[in-house]
Amino acid sequence: MRHVLICAVTLAGGALAGVSAERVTFNQQIAPILHQNCSVCHRPGEAAPFSLLSYADAQKKAKTIAKAVTSGSMPPWKAEPASFPYRDERRLSASQIQLIQAWVEDGMPEGQGAKPEPPSFPSGWRLGPPDMVVEMPSAYHVPADGSDIYRNIAVPLGLKEDRWLTAIDMHPSARAVVHHVLYFADPNGKVHERSQAGAEPGFSGMRAGGASIPLGGWALGAQPHFYPEGFALQLPKGSDLVVQYHFHPTGKPEAEKSVIGLYFAKKAPERSLTRIQMPPAYSLFAGLDIPAGEKDFVLRDSYTLPVGVDALGVGAHAHYICKQLKMTATLPEGGVKTLLQIKDWDFAWQDRYYFKELVSLPKGTKLDVEIHWDNSAGNPRNPSSPPVRVTWGEESKDEMGSVSLIAVPKVQSDLLTLYAEMAQRQRQLARKAMVGNPEIAKKVRQILSE
Ligand code: HEC
Structure with a gap:
């Protein structure tokens, strides 16, 4: 039946008028779309501004949801489809967008039956225990409001020999304010000596300072991954880890003191x-x-x-x-x-x-x-x-x-x-x-x- 409906919706260009088919409901079609594509960021404690888990959550925001998915602003994914598919691509299909439009136009019916179970998200290190855990030396205090903040905070890693990085994951203490971070290595180990600017740790600006080697990043909603077997990034001995934060104030003061997990290869990569x-x-x-x-x-x-x-x-x-x-x-x-x-x-x-x-x-x-x-x-x-x-x-x-x-x-x-x-x-x-x-x-x- 769902199949028939999707075709009918496609033919009608999103309008359900005159289509004698089962109604699109939250319980049947909409909850699975939101749970799979939105809840990873839209849930309590994450940086998206509201939750999308329950019927009440979705119903309250229905019109803006339809607008955001139609314009393509949500789920956030800036790259156009390219010649080669990307991993973890966040994109709704045309029929998923049409289902959301049809549901909103039809007055957002909840539907019969059991309420769909909200997805569960694992806590803890998703790639298993890291080889090295780095805790930021002190918390950065993000004020309740004001514009976004870009801040570099460096920690000496104390590495006595070169290591080979295969993955990084991080646990923000105040997830709601951390939009993304970029990691860099400063092979000279000098950036942490740079004097703090103002009352908070680190210094501002969009360059990590030093002879920085980019090590990737962490972004709201992203999955950590290992590099494919046999690949790794060199982390020279004596390096500082420089973490460049993008903080987005949430309306209440927050203190962010992240814990970062580094994963090393057993031997130098081929x-x-x-x-x-x-x-x-x-x-x-x-x-x-x-x-x-x-x-x-x-x-x-x-x-x-x-x-x-x-x-x-x-x-x-x-x-x-x-x-x-x-x-x-x-x-x-x-x-x-x-x-x-x-x-x-x-x-x-x-x-x-x-x-x-x-x-x-x-x-x-x-x-x-x-x-x-x-x-x-x-x-x-x-x-x-x-x-x-x-x-x-x-x-x-x-x-x-x-x-x-x-x-x-x-x-x-x-x-x-x-x-x-x-x-x-x-x-x-x-x-x-x-x-x-x-x-x-x-x-x-x-x-x-x-
Ligand atoms: C990767 C994290 C992430 C995912 C996945 C995501 N959102 Fe969002 N969403 C955000 C953030 C963060 C904001 C706040 C605005 C911004 O930063 O762009 C937002 C804002 C919104 C807004 C407010 C209006 C707007 O366009 O800014 C709507 C509506 C919305 N999201 C709907 C959705 C829906 C529906 C999905 C799934 C189909 C989804 N989002 C998936 C992170 C996410």
Whole structure:
């Protein structure tokens, strides 16, 4: 019967008028959709603003739910469908969206029978006991209201030898205020010595400081995963772990003191994970200089792979006025594949997108990245009103922009070739940018002196 109904709904384009079929009810069709796709974030204690577990929860919010799923703003998933499917993709099917629309148009019937059981979510370490547990040294106090806070807090790990990271998970103490975190390693172990700014631990800004190595992140609603067998990230001895928080005030004061679990490989991996960042250095050398009022400022970067790689996933970073970004791969035998496309960049959702299966990119594959910014007054996310000239920098009113491929060389011995090529390219771009532009030269010198 449900089958028939879905077809009828599809044919009627969402309107149920004239369709003589069973009604769509919360108990039958809607609860399973919400429990599977929404409750992981929409439940007590999580950072989503209300629960979606019971009939009463859903009925109260029905109209905004229908709007959010129709516009695609919920469940949050910024990447467009790409050439290769992503793992843990959060997307409702067209028929699920139509069922929600039909249910709302029909007055949100609860339906007969037993109330659906809300899903249970495991507590504790979801990947089993970590090899190392790191507790943040002191709590960060997030005020009841005000704008979002970005804060870096560093802890020395005390590693006497290099370790190989296969996963990170974390337990926030005040889940409701933690929207996401990004992890970095500072191999010099210096960031924790940086003086605290203000009364709370850590320092603000969007760059973790030091020679930071990105280690991934944690985001509301995301599942922790191990890297595939045989892959790991190097965590050099003496490193600090730097955790960059995005706090979103909830209406009451909260104190966040997270516990972070690190998982290590037993031995050095056979193949090393690396990151191909385009443009390099978050566009520092790419001429990121956006005039006030400019509606569509575009930067492009191309890089032809000197060695074959297997790609695990893609990630992107930009600040508030970025609008769109895209990474494609043109294969040597022809054919353009989309690896990542985001049409409505939102700084609040810094997800990584991992492919379900490794994506093979042979030597000679051309990677292309295109990033668009909107620095006009018409951009509701513009932090400056009226708009001002925006250049590269780590504050939220400055911009950065890059898309990174997370990959491993097909042959381990190619890693050095890849590193050497990428380093040479970055040096060339840096030299060219610094010679022509004293402002950039100053920024580079400042970063190097940190
Ligand atoms: C990954 C976590 C997550 C998932 C999964 C999720 N939400 Fe949300 N939702 C949020 C957060 C956080 C907000 C607050 C606004 C924001 O940060 O974008 C929100 C806000 C909303 C709002 C308020 C209006 C709006 O669009 O901002 C609605 C309605 C909503 N969610 C419905 C849903 C429904 C329905 C689903 C499942 C189909 C869902 N959400 C899945 C995290 C999530």
